[in-house]
Amino acid sequence: MDPIPASKCHCGKISAPPAPFCPSCGKPMEECLLPTYGRILSYTVLYSPPEGFSSPLSIALVELEGRAKFLCHGEEKGLKIGRRVAIERLDEIYYFSTLSLRERAELFWRRRGETQQKLKAIIRSLSRRVRGSPPPGGIRAASQ
Amino acid sequence: MAEVYIAGVGMTKFGRSERSLLNLMAEAARTALTHAGIYEFDAIYLGAMNPEEFVGDGCFAALFADYLGYAYVPSLRVETGTSSGAAAFFAAWTAVASGHYRRVLVVAGEKMTHLSTPRVAEILSRMIDPYERSYGATMPALAAMVTRAYMEEHGVGPKELALVAVKNHHNGTLNPYAHFQQEVSLEEVMESRMIADPLRLYHCCPISDGAAAALLTAEEQPVKVAGMGHGTDHPALRHRDSLTSFRATVAAAQRAYKMADKRPGDIQVAEVHDAFAPFEIISTEDLGFFPPGKGARALVKGRTALDGDLPINPSGGLKARGHPVGATGLAQIVEIVWQLKGEAEKRQVEARVGLSHSIGGLASNNWVTILERV
Numbered sequence: 289m290d291p292i293p294a295s296k297c298h299c300g301k302i303s304a305p306p307a308p309f310c311p312s313c314g315k316p317m318e319e320c321l322l323p324t325y326g327r328i329l330s331y332t333v334l335y336s337p338p339e340g341f342s343s344p345l346s347i348a349l350v351e352l353e354g355r356a357k358f359l360c361h362g363e364e365k366g367l368k369i370g371r372r373v374a375i376e377r378l379d380e381i382y383y384f385s386t387l388s389l390r391e392r393a394e395l396f397w398r399r400r401g402e403t404q405q406k407l408k409a410i411i412r413s414l415s416r417r418v419r420g421s422p423p424p425g426g427i428r429a430a431s432q
Numbered sequence: 433m434a435e436v437y438i439a440g441v442g443m444t445k446f447g448r449s450e451r452s453l454l455n456l457m458a459e460a461a462r463t464a465l466t467h468a469g470i471y472e473f474d475a476i477y478l479g480a481m482n483p484e485e486f487v488g489d490g491c492f493a494a495l496f497a498d499y500l501g502y503a504y505v506p507s508l509r510v511e512t513g514t515s516s517g518a519a520a521f522f523a524a525w526t527a528v529a530s531g532h533y534r535r536v537l538v539v540a541g542e543k544m545t546h547l548s549t550p551r552v553a554e555i556l557s558r559m560i561d562p563y564e565r566s567y568g569a570t571m572p573a574l575a576a577m578v579t580r581a582y583m584e585e586h587g588v589g590p591k592e593l594a595l596v597a598v599k600n601h602h603n604g605t606l607n608p609y610a611h612f613q614q615e616v617s618l619e620e621v622m623e624s625r626m627i628a629d630p631l632r633l634y635h636c637c638p639i640s641d642g643a644a645a646a647l648l649t650a651e652e653q654p655v656k657v658a659g660m661g662h663g664t665d666h667p668a669l670r671h672r673d674s675l676t677s678f679r680a681t682v683a684a685a686q687r688a689y690k691m692a693d694k695r696p697g698d699i700q701v702a703e704v705h706d707a708f709a710p711f712e713i714i715s716t717e718d719l720g721f722f723p724p725g726k727g728a729r730a731l732v733k734g735r736t737a738l739d740g741d742l743p744i745n746p747s748g749g750l751k752a753r754g755h756p757v758g759a760t761g762l763a764q765i766v767e768i769v770w771q772l773k774g775e776a777e778k779r780q781v782e783a784r785v786g787l788s789h790s791i792g793g794l795a796s797n798n799w800v801t802i803l804e805r806v
């Protein structure tokens with residue numbers, strides 16, 4: 289999943305989508321990217337959505353990692369305050385989905401201060417070891 | 433700054449009307465002038481949210497002054513979305529307080545019921561942050577997200593929310609100016625159609641037509657403007673620090689209390705912006721009447737009922753009096769003047785100090801006005 293384009297300010301405020309000026313302090317903002325994980329802060333299911341949207345329309349306010357908040361669409365069944373979700377983009381519209389097991393595992397490793405790459409390398413090296421032919425770099429990557 | 437007094441007030445019945453917006457506003461203005469016994473004034477300050485789209489008229493203050501027969505009196509329009517009526521009152525108050533004018537007629541109104549509900553919703557949604565709007569966010573949708581977060585944070589259930597509508601509909605039965613003058617039961621509210629979960633139809637104020645007016649003067653009168661405050665916030669929900677309290681209300685209230693040299697405990701009656709039922713509960717906390725999370729409890733115990741220790745929305749509020757958007761902020765002030773002067777008839781409460789609270793947009797442009805019997 290592509291990271292979410294955003295902007296950040298020296299005061300700590302992050303805006304997604306990016307804004308030219310900080311909504312908090314008015315200074316110019318710098319572009320940045322945000323991870324595609326977050327948790328639901330609040331939500332609604334709209335039964336009389338505006339023209340161009342189908343009913344019922346689920347909208348959630350999601351807090352991304354880094355504390356930026358973000359409005360997106362999603363499925364009605366995954367709606368619960370505090371629930372961790374993954375954000376995906378489809379045709380320029382952001383959707384949330386309840387995290388899969390693999391995504392939770394990736395998130396766990398990242399939050400432990402590890403890199404996503406490291407986890408992928410472990411999985412890669414393990415699978416190769418099971419196959420009995422550890423390629424050069426596989427084990428090394430896992431122990432870095 | 434000089435003291436500013438309210439010499440007279442007036443309003444039309446709120447509801448569905450076949451009459452033009454100009455005609456409704458003229459009725460409210462004429463009533464206020466008659467109430468004051470004053471027919472000469474220095475300026476007209478007009479509040480209307482969007483006459484361009486609702487009725488197709490522009491440069492509306494000049495059209496109105498001409499219609500009223502005062503084309504040579506300077507007129508201007510003030511707009512802060514759904515709180516435009518309070519904004520016009522504020523602008524007029526500063527003009528008189530500064531000594532620039534001696535008497536100003538404030539008039540506010542909106543005509544909405546001739547349009548379809550989706551069209552009205554579309555016009556109202558212009559107040560929403562464009563990015564959030566592009567996700568289908570409407571006013572009820574954003575209000576629903578605020579409500580959901582409030583319920584979760586403070587353990588408030590759907591029954592408490594419904595009680596706001598039950599209370600305000602009851603008050604509306606006592607107000608001949610109200611759009612709705614009949615009771616609703618708790619069951620009717622809780623079983624009404626879901627609009628934006630958890631908000632149901634009876635949690636939402638109606639679409640209405642109507643107008644209100646007040647004559648402000650530097651000459652001493654029984655009711656004065658004790659203090660007024662304006663507070664703002666990001667229109668975008670995603671930029672806000674809190675979902676369960678409106679910063680714009682808190683800021684406006686702090687300024688108004690300071691200017692009036694009053695505390696929340698000094699307020700004896702209040703008109704509060706209940707466009708969505710839970711907003712009344714949240715606002716009574718933001719105004720300092722009750723601690724955060726305790727507004728619903730005060731409501732359930734009857735403290736905000738007509739016979740409670742702090743009656744909230746004796747008029748029926750936006751829920752029952754109706755919400756012709758631009759008119760509402762001024763109609764609330766009119767109700768407080770009637771209450772302070774003992775002219776509120778069947779819904780009269782005992783009060784010397786009253787407050788009105790008006791929300792613009794989704795609480796991005798709010799006003800708090802404190803009035804006092806001299």
Ligand SMILES: [Zn+2]
Pocket residue numbers: 297298299300301310311312313314315
């Ligand atoms: Zn900043």
